[in-house]
Amino acid sequence: MNVWLLGGSCGSAQGIAAEEDTMDSRTGFEQDRDYATSGHGEGLKLEPCFQTDSLLPSSNASLIPQFLSHTVIGRNLDPTILFPSSQAVALPHDYKCGACPGEEVQAPAFPRTCAPGPVPCAGDGDQLSNQHPRDQLSNQHPRDQLSDQHVRAKRARVESIIQGMSLPPTPQAFDTNLEAALRHERERGAEMPQESKRKPRVPQQGVGAVGRVAPTGGSSHAKGCQQLKEQLCFLEQQLRWLQEKFYQVCDSEDAAQTQEDTEKVQPLPGKPKDRLNKDSATATSNPRKAPLRGSVLEVHGLEEAEDRGDTGGLPSAVSVLSQALKHELAVVTSQVVDSVLKTVWPKADSHSQKQHHSLLMLGPDARREYSAGGKCRKPLAKPSPMNAPGSLGSPQAGVLTGALGKSLGSYAGSFSSRGVRKSSRIPTVGYSLGSATPVQDSQLLSQLLGYGQHSLWGSDSRESPSLERGCPEPLNLHWGTVKLRSSTVRQQQHHPLPLSPANRESLALQPAGRDGLVLRDMPSSGFAMCRLSLTPRQMQEALTPGHLKKAKLMFFFTRYPSSTLLKTYFLDVQFSRCITSQLIKWFSNFREFYYIQVEKFARQALLEGVVDACTLQVSRDSELFRALNMHYNKGNDFEVPGRFLEVASLTLQEFFSAVRAGKDADPSWKKPIYKIISKLDSDIPEGFKAAGCSQELLHS
């Protein structure tokens, strides 16, 4: 590492250097090719445990719901379908999950992480949710509950009958599959008192399953699968958090309702606690660290794979499944949000949707009023003093804290542009549903999504000082003096979106042919899809201008994204070798421009007589920044993360020092600089993964 400069007295430089050390080294240019070389979790993939068509994308049914219902949250899953020999364990739960007043609500303190077990995402029987997500989210009328119970009772009977007739499958044969896992769980659960079958009170990441060992194996398939699992788990966690938070919010508002749900969101057992913070970010951005574990995903992924063919890096099958799952997850998340809002403000559906929409958008432009709740929240895996402004720590933390009743109001005001910022706090409890203002909607939603704290679009963009503590130097002296948006004072009014809900719905109904490069609006079609049981399969097969814009904004966070990372952030894209290359190429081009600009300014500074490299700081009003911002953020509708300024500053200093030292004589003098910069990538806000994000950007 460059000692000459980092050793200087430059605050920012030191800060960055420090972070570098603690950073998960993304070793320079050695990109992630080997990201998942560990080869555990193998050996099971070729043995589907149940009809693959029930889980595969080809079934044209939403994957996530299936996964959730079949494995994770599926308490209502009819055991007779998948597990003929099932021990109706669900029975007691089902009875309890009705509207039983006696059932206490368990509000997890933190999100659960993924299970390390053989079937991470399959969830453990004793930790499964008692209710299906959809049930949890919708206001279940007493009437429904009654009928529900009837149905359950019936099912229970059928189950017991079947149970008596069916033969237990050969244990060994299914050891590695989902059924085995669930069976084990059921058996385990049978030994415990009913109450304890529910997930542990304290979401200590899968206390109950920690000891279990994942199936081993080393096939290449496992790599992708593992990643998928990680991602899936991560998203599921977020999903659960949303639900939990929502109920917390409504807790005092409707105790009767709350009771039934939430808590039972089963924690996926097993991951080490810190996975929460670490892996959430690293799992996606640094997949190579993810250990492999076997799971159903693998099993099913393969087969489908052969049919669809494709993609770089991961086994084609896995890749395809990966895309499908990612997409599904994104959509599901959207649906949850929609549902939550719908529940909270039944009469403000359209409103909610709009809000949701804007939230998902990354760049409301000046022309459009609806503002986006930008989330600068950075899912950082490694806390660092250099966190970009707006970084909130782990994604989960952000999501959680943002939505917990207690902190519900604490972040109010974090949304700046659009006048949201000044809005009053959202009452923690008992706020009038009908009186919710758009602003509140926005805030609540953002909080639910964990987008609080900082707005990317914030007109009041002063970075939080605390985040800069690592920089003694007045690096941020100019911060806050620059207004990125001319019209910062926006009304809470929301302009209609390009597509009306109705249109979106109809669009959603259109078959998503393989040929369709149709830009579908996915984010807000959550309701529609929910109601119509539609499967969002509008994966684009080509990169659009929206994607380009998104990529540019992402550049502010990462200069050297791996193809894997890109795949996790462009969920609406059908990745192919070509697409991947194009994306990579884009970033390569971005870097090129970036380095050229910085070098230019570095030389200019040298000519201007600058002596101390440390005095070279890139602020929002500096020429260099303007040039860069113009290139990557033309509309100027995205608030560049402070972290980027730091990186740019360091880059500038590095170039300056190198040139001053005459190193530019060496043909490859830039390489050392590239290497340094390549280590400064930060985590990209989860919001960039939002379904429809790319499309939204187009309109913004």
Add this chain to the structure above:
DNA sequence: CCACGCCCTG
């Protein structure tokens, strides 16, 4: 080979 990254050119 293949995937990347950089460089240069259009």
Add this chain to the structure above:
DNA sequence: CAGGGCGTGG
């Protein structure tokens, strides 16, 4: 930006 060439590393 996209292409093509080149070098590198697995």
